[in-house]
Amino acid sequence: MTHTSTGQNLDELAVGDFYYEATGEQTYRSTVHAQGAWNAHEQHMAPATGILVHALESFSPRPDMRMARVSLDILGIIAGGEFEVQTRMIRPGRTIELIEAQMISGGRTCIIARAWRLATLDSSEVAAIEDAAVIHPEELETFAGMSPWPGGYIRGLEFRSAQGHRPGKGVVWMRNDFEMVAGTPTSDLTRLLGMVDTANGVAPRVAPGPNSWMFPNVDLQIHLHRAPVGKWLGVDVQQSYGTDGIGLTSAVLHDVHGPFGRSEQILTVRPVAALK
Numbered sequence: 001m002t003h004t005s006t007g008q009n010l011d012e013l014a015v016g017d018f019y020y021e022a023t024g025e026q027t028y029r030s031t032v033h034a035q036g037a038w039n040a041h042e043q044h045m046a047p048a049t050g051i052l053v054h055a056l057e058s059f060s061p062r063p064d065m066r067m068a069r070v071s072l073d074i075l076g077i078i079a080g081g082e083f084e085v086q087t088r089m090i091r092p093g094r095t096i097e098l099i100e101a102q103m104i105s106g107g108r109t110c111i112i113a114r115a116w117r118l119a120t121l122d123s124s125e126v127a128a129i130e131d132a133a134v135i136h137p138e139e140l141e142t143f144a145g146m147s148p149w150p151g152g153y154i155r156g157l158e159f160r161s162a163q164g165h166r167p168g169k170g171v172v173w174m175r176n177d178f179e180m181v182a183g184t185p186t187s188d189l190t191r192l193l194g195m196v197d198t199a200n201g202v203a204p205r206v207a208p209g210p211n212s213w214m215f216p217n218v219d220l221q222i223h224l225h226r227a228p229v230g231k232w233l234g235v236d237v238q239q240s241y242g243t244d245g246i247g248l249t250s251a252v253l254h255d256v257h258g259p260f261g262r263s264e265q266i267l268t269v270r271p272v273a274a275l276k
Contacts (some may be wrong), residue, residue, distance in 0.1 A: 018182040019047040019194075027084045033178055035080065035152035037201065037208070038216060043078040044153035045111075048103060049220060050180045050194020052085065052113040055101040057190060059087040065097065065117040066227055070193065072113045072220045079105045095119040129225070131252045131259035135162050137173035137232050145172075148208050149201055157198070170203035173234045173254075192228045192255065196220065196263050199235040199251040214272055215239075215247055217265035222253070224261040232256050235263075245269050 020028045028051060036042035049072060056067065083105040091098035096118055103111040143161035146154055156178060162171035174195055180186045197220050206213045234254030241247040247267035252259050 016182060017177065018179040020051050020180060021182040022184075023082065026086060027082065028181070029082050030080050032152035033156045036078070037149045037151040037154055038214065039077075040151070041077075041080050043080050044151060044197070045072075045074060045078065045217070045220065046195050046197040047153055047180070048078050048111060049113070049197055050186075050190050052101045052103060052111060053115075053193045054180050054184075054186075054190045055085045055087050056099055056113065056115045057187060059099055059101070060089065062097075062117070065119050066224075067115045067189065068118045068224050069116045070113060070220075070222045070224075071115070072111055074111055074218050074220075076108065076110050078103070078110050081105075083110075090114070129259055131236075131262075133258045134171045134234055134236055134254055136256055137175075137234065140173065143172055146202065154198075154201075157195070159202075161202075165203060167207075168203060168205045168240070169238045171234065171236045172202040173232055174198060174202075175231045175233065177231075188229045188231075188255075189227060191231060192233045192253075193222060195233045196222055196235070196251075196253065197265070199237050199263055200239070200249045200265050200267070202235060203237045203239060205239050205241055205247075210272055212272055213269060215241070215267045215269045217249065217267050219264075219266050221264045222261060223263075224253075226260045228253070228255045228260045229257065230255045239267075241267075241269050 019034045020030055023029050030043050034043045034047040036044040083103055085101055087101045090100050099115050101113045102109050137160045140160040143159035146159050157174045157176050160173045180190050200217050236252040239249045247269045249265040251263045253261045
């Protein structure tokens with residue numbers, strides 16, 4: 001997004017082995033590890049997704065259900081520093097539930113996240129997956145292609161890439177060693193979904209830079225056909241730009257056991273010079 005913001009420069013905020021620290025029951029403070037790539041005073045959408053998934057996962061949990069879709073709409077700049085997360089039940093039910101979490105900063109809602117929780121049962125008799133597996137990260141070399149991106153969030157990730165990576169398409173694995181919230185164990189779901197937004201930057205059609213183009217996403221849609229596990233997230237990404245300033249980043253999501261879902265991000269594609 002390209003709105004102005006008075007958020008604090010995240011380089012000035014506390015550093016630890018976590019993205020956020022809780023300052024109250026529903027309030028948090030971001031660290032430099034959550035810093036975005038477009039502006040120094042913003043949070044990156046990836047850890048912002050993670051803290052919202054953490055809130056959704058903690059909200060009235062039921063052992064017979066799991067999240068199957070998380071839909072996030074970005075309403076404006078995700079300012080660094082202090083913010084609040086509010087959760088609520090939208091649609092209760094015996095076999096399906098719709099829940100919501102909002103991130104509120106400076107009295108303004110900047111992200112609305114909604115999740116469908118579905119009842120689980122044994123469907124192994126008919127289980128099948130069409131998405132192909134990709135090479136495991138342990139077999140791949142370190143990927144230096146993310147170095148042009150600034151910001152504390154990107155600096156905190158380890159990347160590896162498969163052969164054939166090119167502008168607009170590629171397979172990239174990533175992991176981090178940070179807790180989502182200081183002093184709170186991070187679930188695999190929160191950890192992995194808290195990196196999915198990175199897909200938009202791993203195989204861009206144009207290199208980032210002051211004389212290039214911007215392509216921030218205004219949403220993130222994640223669909224999960226199984227619960228992910230582990231610390232490694234693999235994204236098999238393709239990115240397309242239309243002719244009228246709108247683009248799309250699509251990814252098949254993997255953990256070390258194979259594909260577990262898909263993500264989509266709609267993009268606003270603009271020359272950097274036009275925004276100065």
